[in-house]
Amino acid sequence: MRKLLLCGLTMVLALGCSDGPAEQGDAAEGFALLQRDATTLEATYRAGGASVRALVVETSRDVVEVTYDFGETVIGFHIDYNQGVGNFSPSGNPLDAAQAQLLTPLLEGISKVIPEEDGGQRTRVENAAMRQTSFMQIVPVGELLTPYQFVSERGWTHISCSCGNQYIGSGYYRQAGMGCGCNGGDNGCKGRCGQGCGVTSTPRCVGTTAYTQDCAKHDYGLGSFAAASDDYSFASNNCSCSGVGTCY
Known part of the structure; x- marks a missing residue:
């Protein structure tokens, strides 16, 4: 009797373990806002097996780190509004067409939770999220990208x-x-x-x-x-x- 109970318990645990990862792996497609506060904005967009995670963090006053994580492709920006200097930092594989197609709906999703510039006050994080996601729409597809710096003083x-x-x-x-x-x-x-x-x-x-x-x-x-x-x-x-x- 005790042996049967142990076997039954083992089967329940095994079933529980096998079902759990499958449910966690089936992430819903579309836009999801994961976090939004004064210093952080995090959002994802998934479609057709591809996904992008955008993370925007104000690490110190008027200094913002922006990251777009596609998995094997990661593109980052370091934006220092105090110095008027930005750094573009790509790593991993070139951006592909499926990944690039995620950026417009990601931007549209972010825009729905952020005030319009003419009608409301945006935080530094919100402003960076809108501007850099807009910029991501023109990053070349299929090209090996290299880091570079850009300076606002050049005008x-x-x-x-x-x-x-x-x-x-x-x-x-x-x-x-x-x-x-x-x-x-x-x-x-x-x-x-x-x-x-x-x-x-x-x-x-x-x-x-x-x-x-x-x-x-x-x-x-x-x-x-x-x-x-x-x-x-x-x-x-x-x-x-x-x-x-x-x-x-």
Whole structure:
């Protein structure tokens, strides 16, 4: 009798152990906000077997560490707003297409829990989360990335908010400015240091409302993502967001 009871107990424990890891491994797809307070924001996005974990931490006053962990690919930023200096630190494998596709819904998920820049006060962590996730959308796919430093003192040049044919630097003139129709034959909001907008889409303010020459050159394939780093991270907002449900 005692032997039977022991066998039964062993079977229950074995079943419990076999079921546990399977349930823990089946993480729900979509966006999940794991932590948000004055100094930390942590979120994940999962889809199709791929996932990204974003962790943004203010380690000291106005110094923020931002990490995007895809598993075998990790991309980090060290942003020192006191010194106006940032460091881009990739490691592991190049970013692939499946991983890159996670960034737009990750940014949209983060934007839903963070106040709009024109309508509320963002913490340093929230601001960094929006700006660096916006920047991650233009990081090259399939290329071996190397570390580099970017400095706000090197400056940026704002362009006009009004859509039109404008000088975007380096001898180039292109259509740029606010509006989904300001697309140059592609996505709208050309020159924006943040998520663009499609002709038929009506996005809310995501990322920044800074419009600069380096961001415009990148939008037209005339400048590198690295050259736009300081614009994405530090450029002041020179254009006002017109809010939810409108093209801007």
